[in-house]
Amino acid sequence: MQLGLIHMGQRLKQILKQRKIKIVDFARMAGFTNQIAHYHLRKSDMKRSTLERFCTLIGITPDEFYNWNSKVVSKNGKGQVTTVAHHGQRFTELIEEKGLNKSKLARRLDMSRRTMYNLFEKPVFDAAELETVTKALEMTEAAFLHPNTAEETRSAESDEMLALREKYYKLLEDYNQLLRQHNALKETMDTFKKDIVQLRKQARSKKV
Known part of the structure; x- marks a missing residue:
């Protein structure tokens, strides 16, 4: 399907609403301000690379984006992808799953233990925090944001x-x-x- 056949911004806004992702949270995940988020939601078109990044953040594929009103591509037999609601809690769970030493992890993150513990309480990471955390955990952003997907399965192979x-x-x-x-x-x-x-x-x- 060609990009010009749908209003990209309106489609993105619709998907965010249906997936119960607030625009302010989406902006934080993407690493820009609310104003920039609304700018993208008003645009009728967007670059392929931008679309792919947004799709990764909200846990869908570009094909699912284009066909959102017609069908949902099934994943893991459930017909949907789980999106992490609380980034800090997800971070804590992954540390426990991987059996990581928190002091060593803080050094790998290049931050104090107090700063790292503050992340545990943070519901949504900004783009820089998400990149730092996923690199330290040696996993992709998609695997962090969307548990029980193929991305996380591939990431688990490195555990x-x-x-x-x-x-x-x-x-x-x-x-x-x-x-x-x-x-x-x-x-x-x-x-x-x-x-x-x-x-x-x-x-x-x-x-x-």
Whole structure:
């Protein structure tokens, strides 16, 4: 179907309403202001790349967008895609599912634990926060926003690798700790050797 056959903005507004996504929340998800969101909703046309991004955010495909009034493409046999209502809660659940260490995750996010915990309470992430979180979790934005989809299934395949990586980091930390202890012990032994040499010299001097 050609883009000119439908009013793209009105169709987007209709889908947002039916999926119970507020325009203000959609704006936050997309990373722009309410004014820009309303601008897109008034436009009769939009670029393919823009459409694909919006579809990813709201959990549908471009084909579903074009055919919204005629049929819904079934996914997972349910006829619809679940969209995350609370981003912070989703973030918390994924941390628990993946068994991630929160202190290490905060470092990976390049933020303090307090800032990370603030995200747990946030209902909707802005575009920058969503990108940061999904990169740290090593999953796509689509998999984060829309659970139980093919995207999340593909993302789950990397969970084992993520767990192995966490073990690797732990072993690396243990190794570095042992290395520091070894170096400290070596320095102590070197000091003892010097002291022994000095004591022997003093003993010889007294004999003379």
